[in-house]
Amino acid sequence: MPNITFxxxxxxxxxxxxxxxxxxxxxxxxxxxxxxxxxxxVIKENSPENVGIGGELLIxxxxxxx
Amino acid sequence: MPNITFxxxxxxxxxxxxxxxxxxxxxxxxxxxxxxxxxxxVIKENSPENVGIGGELLIxxxxxxx
Amino acid sequence: MPNITFxxxxxxxxxxxxxxxxxxxxxxxxxxxxxxxxxxxVIKENSPENVGIGGELLIxxxxxxx
Amino acid sequence: MPNITFxxxxxxxxxxxxxxxxxxxxxxxxxxxxxxxxxxxVIKENSPENVGIGGELLIxxxxxxx
Amino acid sequence: MPNITFxxxxxxxxxxxxxxxxxxxxxxxxxxxxxxxxxxxVIKENSPENVGIGGELLIxxxxxxx
Amino acid sequence: MPNITFxxxxxxxxxxxxxxxxxxxxxxxxxxxxxxxxxxxVIKENSPENVGIGGELLIxxxxxxx
Numbered sequence: 215m216p217n218i219t220f221x222x223x224x225x226x227x228x229x230x231x232x233x234x235x236x237x238x239x240x241x242x243x244x245x246x247x248x249x250x251x252x253x254x255x256v257i258k259e260n261s262p263e264n265v266g267i268g269g270e271l272l273i274x275x276x277x278x279x280x
Numbered sequence: 281m282p283n284i285t286f287x288x289x290x291x292x293x294x295x296x297x298x299x300x301x302x303x304x305x306x307x308x309x310x311x312x313x314x315x316x317x318x319x320x321x322v323i324k325e326n327s328p329e330n331v332g333i334g335g336e337l338l339i340x341x342x343x344x345x346x
Numbered sequence: 347m348p349n350i351t352f353x354x355x356x357x358x359x360x361x362x363x364x365x366x367x368x369x370x371x372x373x374x375x376x377x378x379x380x381x382x383x384x385x386x387x388v389i390k391e392n393s394p395e396n397v398g399i400g401g402e403l404l405i406x407x408x409x410x411x412x
Numbered sequence: 413m414p415n416i417t418f419x420x421x422x423x424x425x426x427x428x429x430x431x432x433x434x435x436x437x438x439x440x441x442x443x444x445x446x447x448x449x450x451x452x453x454v455i456k457e458n459s460p461e462n463v464g465i466g467g468e469l470l471i472x473x474x475x476x477x478x
Numbered sequence: 479m480p481n482i483t484f485x486x487x488x489x490x491x492x493x494x495x496x497x498x499x500x501x502x503x504x505x506x507x508x509x510x511x512x513x514x515x516x517x518x519x520v521i522k523e524n525s526p527e528n529v530g531i532g533g534e535l536l537i538x539x540x541x542x543x544x
Numbered sequence: 545m546p547n548i549t550f551x552x553x554x555x556x557x558x559x560x561x562x563x564x565x566x567x568x569x570x571x572x573x574x575x576x577x578x579x580x581x582x583x584x585x586v587i588k589e590n591s592p593e594n595v596g597i598g599g600e601l602l603i604x605x606x607x608x609x610x
Contacts, residue, residue: 215518215597216552217419217481221283221322222545225575228461232472234575235464241567245560246552254479254518255464256419263294266301266321267545274298281354281399281584283547287415287454288348291377300377304370311357311366320545320584329426332433332453333347340430347452349415349485353547353586360527364538367530386413386452387530388485395558398565398585406562413486413531420480423509432509436502443489443498465479481551492593496604499596519596520551 216246217254223272224259231257282312283320289338290325297323348378349386355404356391363389414444415452421470422457429455480510481518487536488523495521546576547584553602554589561587 218238225231239253246252262272284304291297305319312318328338350370357363371385378384394404416436423429437451444450460470482502489495503517510516526536548568555561569583576582592602 215481215520215595216550217479217518217520219547219549219551220572220575221547221549222572222576222578228469228471230575231461231464232469234571235469236467237571238568239464239467241564241571242550242552245555245564248552251466253464253466254481256458256479256481257462257464258458259462260322260324263297264323264325265545266297266305266319266323268317268319269302269305271294271298271301273294281397281547281586283353283545283584283586285351285353286348286374286377287351288374288378288380296377300373303373307366307369307373308352308354311352311362312354314354320547322545322547326454326456329429330455330457331347332429332437332451332455334449334451335434335437337426337430337433339426347415347454349413349452349454360535360537363527363530364535367535368533371530371533383532385530385532386415388413388415388524389528389530390524391528392586392588395561396587396589398561398569398583398587400581400583401566401569403558403562403565405558413529415485417483417485418480418506419483420506420510420512428509432505435505439498439501439505440484440486443484443494444486446486463479492601492603495593495596496601499601500599503596503599515598517596517598520590521594521596522590523594 215252215254216242216248218242219256219258221258222260223262225257281318281320282308282314284308285322285324287324288326289328291323347384347386348374348380350374351388351390353390354392355394357389413450413452414440414446416440417454417456419456420458421460423455479516479518480506482506483520483522485522486524487526489521545582545584546572548572549586549588551588551590553592555587
């Protein structure tokens, strides 16, 4: 605690996850004034079939990845 | 944002997901007065082994799907 | 269960909450094939000081409500 | 409702899930004064590649499971 | 981590929160085989105006508290 | 989307929220390869009466803020 959750599409590259965890943990330490060890981050990866933006499933979108 | 999350059992039929996304996005536009493009919906599908209702795992229930 | 969560700005008008609950419950009944009584919806209202979009707090945005 | 979510690593043994559901449902009945049937628990299982504690992915940790 | 979230109505009595935290932490220690210190529980309290069950806001229900 | 949630104690200083939003948005842009405008962050602030760590409510802890 604090608990930080990322809810988005898949991040294929584990190196990018590592970097994300590091940067966000540091930012949270500054914001909360709590020790690094307290920061818990969970990355939730969702299939494009399970995300809708603007009334449309991601899987039905022409090309953009968003 | 707003972010809308559905946390339930699996929805097998992608057509039903499409319809759900559309109807709920429209309802959210009316409720929040924000543009359709702002609405983000995520569908989380859970295994019956990971859901407990009334103290019992869904996978242990006789027949009802709830 | 299913549990449905709306995470957005405040909805001032309780009538709009009522309508939202009704429409979304009906849509969920169709999508999941589960009884209306199973549908649980929670509306989370967030202060504009606690929401960031595109790297900016909502409270710092010029005029748009999104 | 109440909805209770466990967000952690995988629980391999389904017997442990059963026990967890039962004990936590009973505890929730006492805390809320609501009927057992109202209690919904969802167990979310996360891969060690998707959890960071103290700025480090679980998958990169030497041995401890936490 | 694990992170455990209770999303329900208000629990007025702090003694009941204390007891809930204790029992659920113990149950989680048994289920995950992780140290007690790892268990983080957050109680989210929701107004009856913001919860809908079966298509109806809690605040509109005749008498039952659920 | 992606949706990023911070669930922790109160952050008193709005300047710290601003900085957190900015840094985390940038980190997410790098991790997901999606435009800055897609990133939505919500900060949830919890009372120490509603958080339990290691089986104990924060409000009952001697002095440490964690």
